[in-house]
Amino acid sequence: MNDYPLLNLFLTMMYVFLWVLWFFLLFKVVTDxxxxxxxxxxxxxxxxxxxxxxxxxGVFVYLIARGRGMGRREVQQAKEREAAFKQYVRQAARDESEAGPGGGHVSELAQLAELKDRGHLSQEEYEKAKQKLLV
Structure with missing residues (x-):
């Protein structure tokens, strides 16, 4: 233990942290x-x-040249994903309302989940019924 003092342990942990941080930054730049x-x-x-x-x-030049746009692009992509999700929910609700009361996969799945939550269905029965609905 005397060969590896606490300061060396701290420095090793810092180097590992910086190494992981570097790879995170590298992957973020390549993804962008x-x-x-x-x-x-x-x-x-x-x-x-x-x-x-x-x-x-390369990474530092990219961050200097295009770093400001990275944040804007990420925000724009998040907005696009949120809009697509909202559109999907609206479409699913529209399909559900067109199926009429008590119809449609969404309401049947909700009923199955409620039965499972109340303890009327086991996990296996729930999974089998769900697979029948989704097929």
């Missing part, structure tokens, strides 16, 4: 490169090669 629709295929290829060949310089 591929999700950016304003970049052409050649520009994406050039950025990826730059980030792979000179990883530290």
């Amino acid at each position: 490169i591929f999700q950016d629709h304003s970049l052409s295929g050649w520009a994406k290829a050039a950025w990826v090669i730059f980030v792979i060949v000179l990883p530290y310089v």
Whole structure:
């Protein structure tokens, strides 16, 4: 134990943390490169090669050159996903209302879940009934 003092343990933990942080940043940059629709295929290829060949310089140059847009693109994608989810919910509710009272898969699944929650159905029975509805 005397060969590995507490300071060395702390430094090792810090290096591991920085190493994991670096990979997180690298993956975030590469993900942003591929999700950016304003970049052409050649520009994406050039950025990826730059980030792979000179990883530290490439990532830092990317963050300086395009870092501000990363946040905007992420917010825009979140808004698009939320809008798509809301559209799906509206469509499912519309389909449910068109099926009439007591009809449709959504209400049947809700009834099955309620029966399972009350203890009238076991987990296996619930899974089997759910599979019948979804097929």
